[in-house]
Amino acid sequence: MPVRRFCFLTLLLASSVGAADFPQRIVSLSPDVTEMLYGVGAFSRLVGVSNYDTYPPEVVKVPHLGQLHNPSLEKLTASRPDLVIINNAQAPFLEETLKDLGLRVLKTSNRSVEEVYAAMIAIGHATGNDREAARLVADTREGLDRVRRKTATLPKTRVVMIVNRTPGTLRDLSSATDGSYLADLVEIAGGRIAIARVPSGYARLSKEDLLATNPDIILDFVHGPKSSLAGDPLDAWRELPELKAVRDHRVLAVSADYVPHASQRIVQTAELFARLIHPELK
Numbered sequence: 198m199p200v201r202r203f204c205f206l207t208l209l210l211a212s213s214v215g216a217a218d219f220p221q222r223i224v225s226l227s228p229d230v231t232e233m234l235y236g237v238g239a240f241s242r243l244v245g246v247s248n249y250d251t252y253p254p255e256v257v258k259v260p261h262l263g264q265l266h267n268p269s270l271e272k273l274t275a276s277r278p279d280l281v282i283i284n285n286a287q288a289p290f291l292e293e294t295l296k297d298l299g300l301r302v303l304k305t306s307n308r309s310v311e312e313v314y315a316a317m318i319a320i321g322h323a324t325g326n327d328r329e330a331a332r333l334v335a336d337t338r339e340g341l342d343r344v345r346r347k348t349a350t351l352p353k354t355r356v357v358m359i360v361n362r363t364p365g366t367l368r369d370l371s372s373a374t375d376g377s378y379l380a381d382l383v384e385i386a387g388g389r390i391a392i393a394r395v396p397s398g399y400a401r402l403s404k405e406d407l408l409a410t411n412p413d414i415i416l417d418f419v420h421g422p423k424s425s426l427a428g429d430p431l432d433a434w435r436e437l438p439e440l441k442a443v444r445d446h447r448v449l450a451v452s453a454d455y456v457p458h459a460s461q462r463i464v465q466t467a468e469l470f471a472r473l474i475h476p477e478l479k
Contacts, residue, residue: 218325219323219324219325220242220278220279220280220301220323220324221242221279222242222244222276222277222278222279222280223239223242223243223244223278223279223280223281223282223324224243224244224245224246224262224273224276224278224280224281224282225243225245225246225247225250225281225282226246226247226262226265226268226281226282226283226287226291227247227249227265227282227283227284227286227287228246228247228249228250228251228252228457228458228460229284229305229307229313229316229458229459229460230282230283230284230305230316230320230460231243231246231247231250231252231256232252232253232458232460232461232462233305233316233317233320233333233460233461234282234320234324235252235253236317236329236330236333236460236461237317237320237321237324237326237329237330237333238326238329239320239324239326240253240255242324243256243259244259244260244276244277244278245259245260245261245262245272245273245276245278246259246260246261246262247261247262247263247264247265247268248261248262248263248264249265251454252454252455252458252462260272260276262276265286265287266287266290266291267290268291270294270298274298274300278300278301279301280301280302280303280323280324281295281300281301281302281303282302282303282304282305282320282323283295283302283303283304283305284304284305284306284307284316284459285304285305285306285307285308286307288304292304303319303320303323305319305320307378307459308376308377308378308398309376309377309378309381309398310341310378310381310382310385310463312378312459313337313378313459313460313463314334314337314338316459317330317333317334317337317461318330318331318334321333333461336461337461337463337464340464340467341382341385341463341464341467344385344386344464344467344468344471345385347387347471347478348385348386348387348471348474348475348478351387351475351478352387353384353387353388353389354387354388354389354413354414354474354475355388355389355391355410355412355413355414356383356388356389356390356391356412356413356414356415356416356474357372357390357391357392357402357407357410357412357414357415357416357442358372358373358379358380358383358390358415358416358418358451359371359372359402359415359416359417359418360372360373360379360399360418361418362433365432365433366433366436367404367407367433367434367436367437369401370401370402370403370404370407371399371400371401371402372392372399372400372402373390373392373398373399374390374392374393374394374395374398374399374400375390375392375393375394375398376394376395376396376397376398377398377399378398378459378463379398379456379466380398382463382466382467382470383416383470383474385467385470385471386467386468386470386471386473386474386475387471387474387475388414388470388474391410391412392406392410404436404437407437407440408437408439408440411440411441412440412441412442413441413442413445413447414442414447414448414449414473414474415434415440415442415443415447415448415449416449416451416470416473417434417448417449417450417451418451418456418457419450419451419452434448449473451469451473453465453466453469456469
């Protein structure tokens with residue numbers, strides 16, 4: 198056999214063996230992970246996702262395994278995954294259980310934009326899609342930089358972003374703080390989160406906290422028509438007419454399905470925040 202042909206066949210065989218070493222049956226237990234798997238070109242290897250996955254549209258054809266923190270372990274193990282991917286918020290509830298089942302687990306973090314980039318790289322490396330992951334990071338970074346350039350000369354409006362509350366009331370308020378990816382995106386969009394940083398990136402608030410903060414804008418996280426937050430966000434906020442954001446009619450609903458997902462879709466979230474915070478932008 199000619200040396201050149203032998204070398205070619207050797208390289209081809211090595212490539213095939215290497216590909217086989219990467220996971221071919223992947224379970225994603227979080228929508229942000231599923232979206233990143235799609236972004237790096239590994240979506241076709243998914244054999245299970247959470248009940249909250251909606252993107253890409255093809256995800257409806259993938260078996261849904263249950264809740265974010267409490268998936269069906271029977272369905273999960275029946276899918277025979279060679280890799281299960283979770284995020285840092287799920288890890289305290291799932292990581293040890295999954296490992297006790299003998300499953301290979303990859304844990305990603307999504308607390309900041311930089312951690313989202315790192316998660317893309319980690320997922321690309323685990324699936325053998327390093328090049329695609331690097332491209333996904335570059336495209337996402339450029340998208341965010343594009344938004345940042347548009348807002349660079351605009352005033353940094355003070356923002357409170359409510360991510361949860363008791364239905365129809367202002368009880369049990371939770372807000373994003375510095376240290377969360379949502380705060381990073383608000384900053385990129387020309388705003389500034391007005392709530393002091395806490396380690397988790399999300400803080401519980403009282404009405405008194407809000408009155409003391411008195412933000413220019415309140416972004417009220419509405420999770421869709423079946424959510425506890427559904428309805429006109431101004432209805433509950435009428436309880437605090439002294440708030441500047443209420444007086445100025447700048448309590449704004451945030452209902453886009455991509456906002457809670459720290460994936461490449463953070464570019465869309467930053468664009469949305471920029472339009473809400475600075476409606477003068479064209």
